[in-house]
Amino acid sequence: MKKVLIIIQLLFCFQLSSQETNAKQWQEDLRFLQNTIHKDYSFVFVKTTKEDFDAQVETLYKDIPDLQEHEIRVGFTRIISSFKYGHTQIPYGTVTKSGILPINLYDFNDGIYIEGVQKDHKKALGAKILKIGETPIEKALELVYPVVPVENEQYFKAYGLRFLISPEVLHAQGIIPILSNKVTLTLEKDGKVFTHEFTTIDKKDKPKTFNFTLPTEEWITARNTDITPLYLKHFDDKLYYFEYLEDKKTLYVRQSSVFNDPKETLAQFYKRMFEFIDSNNVEKLVYDVRLNGGGNNYNNLPLIKGLMARPNLNKKGNFYFIIGRDTFSACQNLTNEITRYTEAILVGEPTAENINFYGDARAVQLPNSKINAYISYLWWQDYPALENKDATVPSVPVTMSYDDYIQNKDVVLETALNFNAEGFQPKPMEYITQLYVTGQGAKLAQEIPRMVQDPRYAFCDFETELNKKGNILLESGRGPEIQGSIQVFSMIMQLYPNSAMTYKNLGKAYLKLGDTKKATELLNKAISLDTNGEQGKAAKEVLLQILN
CATH class of the missing domain: 3.90.226.10 (2-enoyl-CoA Hydratase; Chain A, domain 1)
Known part of the structure; x- marks a missing residue:
């Protein structure tokens, strides 16, 4: 009987070990993923290049034998997230197998707060996060960023913070030194700084939310629930x-x-x-x-x-x-x-x-680990390509x-x-463009300074947007349009007299007209206003063309 039991135990152990994905199998999965994307989904190489993708694959391939299983899963997630389309992702559940911290985070305009918690951690409710382990929250955000399939900064705010409550991600990204089901956070609440240790829970035990906590018998929110907005x-x-x-x-x-x-x-x-x-x-x-x-x-x-x-x-x-x-x-x-x-x-x-994006993802199942990587295949273009x-x-x-x-x-x-909408133009640049193309120069000269000074238009970066319009004319390469760009840039200079961007662009316009003396003067002015900045460096490059 003892021999039979030993044989059964050995068979059970063998079955368990055979179910685990070994380093060679992980590497096979990685090659499968790499080849599938190149073969069937090469169109998603828009925000990253094939070369960068392959470089990431090779790095992970070499590292796999020295990595723990959760580090490999996070590594796969980083690679898929590099495409920067929110639908193209490895599911969040793939990197939260060991559980999540029993908290809900929200990025308000004055910091990242614990918006909801399990009742056992009520002390931490409403606290502002300062550190995760020994890592300042700003650094933690930077380190976790590559794991998130970030479409834009808003996507990270909405869907990225949940990765901060996954110990597997925290460890794989170097935010905490050892993988553990206990993580200590440094918090600030009511003017006091303190630490609090959280023990992980199963992901399914967190109530479904729209980034806010739905109060239950086990979960509470920082919001006053006497009233519901x-x-x-x-x-x-x-x-x-x-x-x-x-x-x-x-x-x-x-x-x-x-x-x-x-x-x-x-x-x-x-x-x-x-x-x-x-x-x-x-x-x-x-x-x-x-x-x-x-x-x-x-x-x-x-x-x-x-x-x-x-x-x-x-x-x-x-x-x-x-x-x-x-x-x-x-x-x-x-x-x-x-x-x-x-x-x-x-x-x-x-x-x-x-605005235009890849969506509608298909699952690509990796043959050994059975992980699903979802890759977008449909391009949704509601706006012209130039307006994306x-x-x-x-x-x-x-x-x-x-x-x-x-x-x-x-x-x-x-x-x-x-909101007082009287005289307000919700699409200010479209309005300005319409005045320009219909020849309403006098009204344009009145409207732009008025709009620049109106606090209702604080959302619009007129300096940058007007320069874009001037550059569209400049890049046409024709005399009348170049003269038109000079008029636009000259008008911007009146509104923004210290705009290095505008001096640089105006210098380029005069250079196209063959007036190197005027161009040199303007480019030097741009350099003096932004010596070590992006605009100053660009002006130096144009100036070198004149000097050479």
């Missing part, structure tokens, strides 16, 4: 709803998904919403998608059609569209359509998605502080409700 109402039971604010004659709508709710499809919801608008005294619409991470963009059309059919509502000052760091994927498509086809004024934070940007930026930018949040002060909605 509109953007968090029906947090756990409705994907979309609307509420009439009678005193402001405003309909507030929150749509937190582009998927259909099992209880009511989006088409049904839109129909019900527009019927309410048509039969009630609704003078203003505030449409909130700041917590909308996407879904099926084919569901967007009825909303756009309904808005365009109601010109009294779809006009500047009557329609506000709230976006934010969770606005992603199919909701970026919705934001694109709203921006292009309606008169909405966008309020809030930039989106987490590029890292994100949609609101015309009225508003961010939230920690105190705003815990006191349920929705500064974004308040801004939308009280």
Whole structure:
């Protein structure tokens, strides 16, 4: 009997060991992934190059024999994340097998705070994070960044902070020295600095959130739950709803998904919403998608059609569209359509998605480890290629502080409700361009200085954007357009007399006209204003062309 038991134990141990992925198998998986991407997904080499990708693969391939299993998984994740498309990723669960810290983090405009915790760690609730282990939070963010499939900085704020609560990522990225199920954080709360140790929990034990904590018997949030602001109402039971604010004659709508709710499809919801608008005294619409991470963009059309059919509502000052760091994927498509086809004024934070982007990922399963790497295969281009940007930026930018949040002060909605839209141009550069191409020079000369001084346009970097317009004319290479660029750059200099960028560009324009004396004078001025900066260095390079 003892011999039989020993044989059974040996067979069991052999089965366990055979299930583990050894170094050679990990290397085979890495080559499989590398070859598959080159063969079937080479089109995703947009934000990184094939050479950089291959270099990362070779480094990990050589390191695998000396790495722990979780370090290898994180290494694979880094490689896939280097494509910088949010849909192209190795799932978060792949790097959280040993559990996560029982906290929820949020990046407010005054720091990263513990917004929610398991009740056992109530002492840490509402604390600002200073260090993870011995690593300052700023350095920890820098180290974890490569693991996140970052579309833009907003994507990192929305979806990147969760990697800070994975000990496997923290160790693999050098934030903590040893992998452990216990991690100590240095915190600041009520003017006091202290340390607190957290023990990991299973990822499934953290309640589902839109980056905020849904209070349960086990979890608490720092927010005062006696009152619920509109953007968090029906947090756990409705994907979309609307509420009439009678005193402001405003309909507030929150749509937190582009998927259909099992209880009511989006088409049904839109129909019900527009019927309410048509039969009630609704003078203003505030449409909130700041917590909308996407879904099926084919569901967007009825909303756009309904808005365009109601010109009294779809006009500047009557329609506000709230976006934010969770606005992603199919909701970026919705934001694109709203921006292009309606008169909405966008309020809030930039989106987490590029305007044009790769989405709709396919799973590539690695043969030995069975890890799934999701690679995007569909290019969504709602805007012309030249108009692609890292994100949609609101015309009225508003961010939230920690105190705003815990006191349920929705500064974004308040801004939308009280914004003075008289004379406001939500798309200032489009407005300026239209004045220019229609020959309204006198009005242009009045409008640009006015807009530069108007605090409502603080979101627009007029210096940079106007220089871009001047460079478009300059790069045409034709005499009239070059003269036009000189007029544009000269106007910018009046607005920004210390703009090294503008002096450099104006110098390049005169160089194209063959006036090397004037060009040299302007380029030297740019260098003096920005000796060691990017513009100064670029001016030096142009000046060398003249001297040589």
